[in-house]
Amino acid sequence: MIKSKDIAALILCAGRSARMGDFKPLLPLGRDNFIERVISLYRSVGIENIVVVCGHEAQRVIPELTRLGVKWVLNEHYDKGMFSSIQTGVNHLHGQDRAFFLHPADIPFVRPDTLQSLIAAFSTGEMDICRPCYQGKHGHPPLISLSLAAVIREFAEAGGMRTLLARYAEKSRDVQCNDSGILLDIDTPEDYEKALKNISPTHLFNS
Template sequence: MDRVEGSRESIKRDLAAIIVAAGYSSRMEAFKPLLPLGESTVIESSISSFLEAGIENTIVVVGFKANMLKPILEQMDIKWVYNKNYNEGMFSSIVAGVKSLPSHVKGFFLLPADIPIVRHQTIDILSQNYDKHDIIYPVYKNRRGHPPLISSKLFPEILRFDGQGGLKALLKKHNDSALHIEVDDEGILLDMDTYEDYLMICKKLKAISEKQQKLQMKAT
């Protein structure tokens, strides 16, 4: 096994990803995780980013319409966790996800399911420094995005937190010790709050796919 492959195996072993897909999708008027995106769905695209980066310990937190998501997750052999308190908001799903992590995990990526086109290369870049900082954020054109990589050092604090202001409020306390890494990935900023957002993401994904196809044709 060469050094690169050995490093990738270490990442698989030490890191996890929590994808939150338990919400109501109320502003969208459609269940966002199952909307079509490219040749798959939003939730499958979100999961694939981590699997392609070697993060096999990927967990999806389900709640609203869990029965519709479970068959897809089981077909992909992805672990899911049911958050019975999903009506309390995203932080309750994050807590459910953290509680489900294996004891050996040293950090986790956090991604809402409606941010579906993060490049796997971005996850690779963040992973390289996972053992040196409590929080690592990807940044695109000076704007911080998802998924942050959160050290296991913060797990006890997350589980004790009362949830006021959500995880963002908790992580804000650690801004001085956080690492910000500039990445060439607009996808870290693109979420699907509205149907117009969804259409824009579909358009951007199509443009990315067409660009990749052209590059492949040039290479051959």
């Protein structure tokens, strides 16, 4: 069984948040903000190797990441899209990590048991990628073998990560999760308003 200490989390925090009109990672969400909630998720299952990729508004988020005690890296070419941030982040993962979660910062409602299910599925050693599914739809975060790091670094085809995941479909496993949070990315003010209404007094999302 692979342990949490063998897993890293790569959190993407470099985008412009154009549809929201404000910088999503620092928006309040219950007692936390988006980025703090995602970091807390990984720490709750024992994952401490957390790398956050910054870009747009880096000067605002870096002090928060420093306060939270997590490693950050800067993608100076974040305007090229999310895949450029993935490639930047992969370059800063530890060689001893077995795999890494890939998690955009605007998907803050994933549950800890979903991560645990993905780690358990990956531990069988049969697949290079484990993807969470809810009601037949893929969501975040996929768990990806570090053996694919070199492929990710060199991949230059259109479609970025979506194309790469499709290319490795035969080495991927879908993990069914009773967790609607894997699909809930917060893109617009309307999404954000709805999310705030669904935070319970105990700071849990009501799925």
